[in-house]
Amino acid sequence: MRYREAQQDPWAVGWTIRAMVLIAFLAAFTVPMGIVPIIPGVRGEAGPVEPPEGPIRISLSTPVPTPTEPPVAPIPTATPSTPLIGIVAGHYGHDSGAVCPDGLQEVEITVDVARRVVALLHQKGWEADLLEEFDMRLHGYQAAALVSIHADSCNVPGKTGFKVAGAEASYAHHSTDALVECLSYHYGQRTGLRFDADTITYDMTRYHTFYEIDRSTPAVIIEAGFMLEDRELLTKRSDVVARGITEGIICFVEGNW
Numbered sequence: 509m510r511y512r513e514a515q516q517d518p519w520a521v522g523w524t525i526r527a528m529v530l531i532a533f534l535a536a537f538t539v540p541m542g543i544v545p546i547i548p549g550v551r552g553e554a555g556p557v558e559p560p561e562g563p564i565r566i567s568l569s570t571p572v573p574t575p576t577e578p579p580v581a582p583i584p585t586a587t588p589s590t591p592l593i594g595i596v597a598g599h600y601g602h603d604s605g606a607v608c609p610d611g612l613q614e615v616e617i618t619v620d621v622a623r624r625v626v627a628l629l630h631q632k633g634w635e636a637d638l639l640e641e642f643d644m645r646l647h648g649y650q651a652a653a654l655v656s657i658h659a660d661s662c663n664v665p666g667k668t669g670f671k672v673a674g675a676e677a678s679y680a681h682h683s684t685d686a687l688v689e690c691l692s693y694h695y696g697q698r699t700g701l702r703f704d705a706d707t708i709t710y711d712m713t714r715y716h717t718f719y720e721i722d723r724s725t726p727a728v729i730i731e732a733g734f735m736l737e738d739r740e741l742l743t744k745r746s747d748v749v750a751r752g753i754t755e756g757i758i759c760f761v762e763g764n765w
């Protein structure tokens with residue numbers, strides 16, 4: 509009898525089959541009509557996005573808006589313009605400038621230094637023109653600053669130092685004094701040469717270039733040293749000379765005088 513009790517009651521089996529047929533019959537009509545939803549097989553695949561478990565991470569780069577404050581318009585930032593600097597290599601393309609008894613020419617020094625200054629300004633990301641003494645581009649030239657590089661002659665034994673000058677005050681752009689100050693300070697600091705105000709001549713203040721360029725361009729001439737006593741600096745350490753001039757220009761353009 510134990511064996512018979514374990515077998516299924518034939519009546520129960522019949523009702524189970526009937527119930528399954530009924531469920532299948534109902535599902536065939538209700539599922540396509542959307543009455544009974546199809547449950548997605550993978551949790552979350554088609555359902556609503558659930559918040560991630562664990563602590564909520566707020567990205568530092570994403571500002572969290574505070575709903576109590578009114579929306580703030582972004583602060584307009586001016587596009588930084590790239591300064592243009594004109595660098596004249598004294599005598600370049602015209603003549604030799606001063607010549608020492610041993611043949612050293614001023615123009616050799618000015619071209620070497622001017623090229624280095626232009627390269628340093630380019631390194632900074634600024635624009636810079638290397639200009640000849642009587643460059644056609646100088647007529648009406650417009651730039652943030654113009655510096656003409658020269659060196660003093662060999663025929664003043666015992667004389668050392670540099671000097672910087674702009675056009676005469678009645679003609680020069682109003683910010684020329686600031687350019688003179690920046691250049692004098694930084695060139696002296698970098699090279700260790702002292703400013704030699706005694707030998708500023710009309711050749712400097714009435715320098716032809718000042719009267720060719722646009723009057724809105726602050727312009728100066730620098731006599732970077734004497735070719736006799738300061739020769740070692742001018743020829744062997746022209747990178748220092750160029751750095752001093754460049755630092756003076758940057759001081760002026762960035763307004764740190």
Ligand SMILES: [Zn+2]
Nearest residue numbers: 598605658659
């Ligand atoms: Zn010269």
